Amino acid sequence: MARPTPLSGFPEWLPAGRIVEQHVIDVLRRTFELYGYAGIETRAVEPLDQLLRKGETSKEVYVLRRLQEDDEQATGRGHRETEHGLGLHFDLTVPFARYVLEHAGHLTFPFKRHQIQKVWRGERPQDGRFREFCQADIDVVGMGELPYHYEVEVPLVVAEAFARLREVGMPAVQVLVNNRKVVEGFTRGLGLEDVDAVLRSVDKLDKVGPEAVATLLGSEAGASAEQAAAVLELAQIRGEDASVVDRVRDLAARLGAANDLLGTGLDELAQLLEAAGRAAPGVLVADLKIARGLDYYTGSVYETVLVGHEQLGSICSGGRYDSLASDGATTYPGVGISVGVSRLVSRLLSSELVTVTRTVPSAVLVAVTDESSRPESDRVAAALRARGIPVEVAPTAAKFGKQIRHADRRGIPYVWFCESGEVKDIRSGAQVPADPATWEPPAEDWWPRVVAAG
């Protein structure tokens, strides 16, 4: 076959890129587990009616069909896929909600889970927007009720993971938070009842500017000029500490818009900002114009920007649902956040923010003197591996110079010579006697590492 060409929207990494992606996933998983989130995976497919339940055609679901299905239909052999229709999941929230309902009897609540998997959306590919991409989600789901403090924990968990990734060259993040109760309380306090119309208008603020939003608030939400001005004033409030809460409270008092819902929302927001100030100073920012998702979220909402790469869009979003799932008898509230792993990794690679110390796992290449002594090289390799050192044996008994170049091309730092019983650091040229039962590489050479570029 001729050289294949890439498929737009389906990113693949070379081995170096995969080391970066795997490191990001490992750090996320380890951080999630330090907070007690148990890992699960769900199947890639869900019944189409569930995927489309909320009119989610905007996610451009991929529908599955078995190749031989048409023949079988013709011959009268019906199959599940035909009967029910299966599609690839477009996020990990819909499958998780189904998993909770399906397995509720076997889970203990509140149930904290992490889930790191591919998802698929047939949208038009753009920078940072793919048709196949990896997400890393955490959610806490309660049975009947879920205390507010989990809305504080969830963004702090990802903030901690991102702090660990800053060590390898990831830029700083800002986790922008808002609270549906604050916006809804304020809006209703102003006398505007169509809260979702207000949110949809405010959501366009960054795109069309305040004047156009004021017009929209009038036409879509029935706001007077004064009401629109008040909504825009709220949307401009932004800050890292509890003074944000005081500013909203003062504004509402001045406009006579204060009420219980607003008060509850502000108490929650204050609690979140105080905890964030202790745990991750400077990372969480209350931003009262954040409106995306507030049509389905019922409390906190989170969006995360990579500082200096704001135009990439959010790399980590989520919020609180009063009803993540429900079987009629029981309602399961939840709060969660989803890291866009592919979006983040593709930017780390394309902007050359990070690099890797080598592209193969091996720290050592054991040279082969001649093919008849390969078993001796294998023995040295086995002795090193038994102590956890990644090793490969030279592919051929070429001249040693060629074997050293083979290591060099892969970034393998050490070459072992069995006959002389010596190991050479091919970067410095230093060659020393070594015993395969005791020698080990320095920690920084043991495994490939992801490091900040340049």
Place this chain on the structure above:
Amino acid sequence: MARPTPLSGFPEWLPAGRIVEQHVIDVLRRTFELYGYAGIETRAVEPLDQLLRKGETSKEVYVLRRLQEDDEQATGRGHRETEHGLGLHFDLTVPFARYVLEHAGHLTFPFKRHQIQKVWRGERPQDGRFREFCQADIDVVGMGELPYHYEVEVPLVVAEAFARLREVGMPAVQVLVNNRKVVEGFTRGLGLEDVDAVLRSVDKLDKVGPEAVATLLGSEAGASAEQAAAVLELAQIRGEDASVVDRVRDLAARLGAANDLLGTGLDELAQLLEAAGRAAPGVLVADLKIARGLDYYTGSVYETVLVGHEQLGSICSGGRYDSLASDGATTYPGVGISVGVSRLVSRLLSSELVTVTRTVPSAVLVAVTDESSRPESDRVAAALRARGIPVEVAPTAAKFGKQIRHADRRGIPYVWFCESGEVKDIRSGAQVPADPATWEPPAEDWWPRVVAAG
């Protein structure tokens, strides 16, 4: 929605099962990397014409269609999927061959890679046979040539991984090996030219028995009664050491069937059995009746049975291809093996061979005295996590007895009381003063562990 029901063929694990699966994957990945195999992932989809290139309809490919595609076609907006047709990959070999051709200029050869991903086949689900399942593959691919010793390495890498998994309750394995050159050389030496017809007949041996196979060899491969008897005699040869090679050599000499191809194949097989005898005694077994895959493999072929669970089928198969991929100018030979992770894990779980020490990551539950002191509990948790100890904080400030029961239900071994500054091992009841800056759990309690059941 009502309680959802499982989809046949799409397995999902509860958190305990996922700990087992994740452990299997982690051990495989770690072992692969100790041997220098670099991790990659490929996209889930390939062009349909590539998936069906070898008439692979038996794999029942899942075809993808974007939900809005029909509308777009009607309005004249063509899209790639429609033009080319995309399907979900049914293995990791076809995508890897394409990856090698696509990225050859950025890879160094021989290229050793591992790949652990889901694959999909719309076949009828059975015990151990799924529509969505996880495979863990290693392959070595050369540019133009690939030395035989990689055919020795590949089965020994998985044998080492399986040895590590025996420590947590996985049964012993037998890796059955054969060599296309031996079978083809012997068959041609007998004067039978339709080698593939011989292989297809021998492949049915376990199912239909030697008499029926003898008949098949006559009708399908044109074998005389003597030729059929000779083929069946070869197929009965089986053993762990190089005496197998002597037996084949003697048989061929007796029948006058010796030739160069047979000689080469027997030398290779001897090399493999000798290396296996050193590295993993008792695990590799030469079994001359293994014929599956010998229509496309050109040298070694591997099948792996779980001892005591032979009816499950192979949990790990592979072999050597002289042409894994080719772009016309360059041919890429390869050798690889694929572990059926889902098949293995589902048997470990369904036969209750393994269990886990707990179903959540947390080693410690920090109790909460009252909601106003939650920040103090959060501080203790943060101090423990800073030293890598997985911790969760109690969901509510319930009575301590209830908080202890919460830990107990999850299998969390330790409960921390901030007011008294004490930690309780809830299994023994022992409660001792502890400092969050220095206390740590014993190693066996640190993370959930997979252990042999019973």
